[in-house]
Amino acid sequence: MQERSTNEFDTQPEGGAPSPRGRGVYWLPNLLTTGTMFAGFYAIVAAIDGNFARAGIAVFVAMVFDGLDGRVARWTNTQSDFGKEYDSLSDMVAFGLAPAIxxxxxxxxxxxxxxxxxxxxxxxxxxxxxxxxxxxxxRFNARAAVADKRYFEGLPSPSAAATVAGFVWLVSKFDVAGLPGLVLAFAITALIGALMVSKFSYWSGKELNVRGRIPWMYAAVIPLIYVVVSLSPESLFVLFGAYALSGPLIWFMRKLRRKQRAAESG
Known part of the structure; x- marks a missing residue:
């Protein structure tokens, strides 16, 4: 019986070493994860240089890489514990440290x-x-095995980063100055941080099967979002800001339904 490697960088499945051609496929998700970290690092450097438009764009680029690495790992059947840990560390750089800086x-x-x-x-x-x-x-790593896949508990860090970086991108482009702008920026930053550690439910979209049939509503809305973003990149802040507020809205609607059911049953 073949003994499994204990190398901390081993991302191979238990079935043995792949062919030289296939070995690159196993590292492809990790290369995409590296792209996430690079984009986050670039956002930090751009912010230090005072180029906040590029910093905001870099955070959104990090989101693209972050959205691809997990899907590529599943499509190629190359998931690994190393990849999960590396992805989490990269997310901390790109969606934790970068937006804060x-x-x-x-x-x-x-x-x-x-x-x-x-x-x-x-x-x-x-x-x-x-x-x-x-x-x-x-918290996401600790509860991944038992969490309801339809919803996230707390605002996901990529969406939080997009809201904060998108706001900075927006106000820097239109040169918003003065104390009110500063207070608003720091208030949004603190609020988004609180939403991340909250217990509000956020729709994950994971029940949509990209290989199966997609409801016509999503087929119409998704291209519309791309059109709006291409015409006005600043609308990204509005989109992710609305998503950030959807958690408290879902909580309020559920509470309202419970009260209505209690009134009907009483």
Whole structure:
């Protein structure tokens, strides 16, 4: 009986080593995960350089890579524990640290004239977001086996990152200045962090089978979203902001239904 390798970088299945041609397929999902980390790192560097438009774009590019690596692993049957851990660490860089640094750097450039107190608020908001992202990812990993696949518990970190980075991208493009803009940015950052560690349910979309039949509504809505985004990239902030608010909305609707059922049964 063949003994399984204990190499920490072993991503091969238990059935033995693949052919030289197939070996690259096993590393393809991890290469896409590396793309996620690279895009997150680039967003940090761009923010430090003061190029917040590029930083925002990089976060959205990271989302594309993050959406592909898991699907490629499933399509090629190359899932591995190493890949899952690497994906989680890359997500922390791209969707935890990068958005926090992007929004902090954006605020630092504008906070000096308002005093150090506002700078501390911005620092705390950015740090709280980063911690919340780490907790959200850890909770997802710990409960992945028992969670309801139809819904996420708490706002997913990629959507949280898109909301924060999208806001910075939006206000930097239109040169929004002044204390109200800073307060709004830090408030959104803290709120998104709180939604990540909340118990609100967010639709995952995982019940949609891309290999099977897709409901006509989704077939019509998805191309429309692409058209809107291509015409106005800033609409990404609106889309992901609406998704972030959908969690509290789902909670409120469920609570309302429970009250109605209790009233009907009573």
């Amino acid at each position: 992007v929004v902090y750097q954006w605020g630092v450039e504008r906070i000096a004239e308002y005093g150090q107190l506002w700078g501390r608020f911005g620092w705390l908001a950015a740090f709280f977001y980063a911690v919340a992202a780490g907790l959200r990812l850890a």
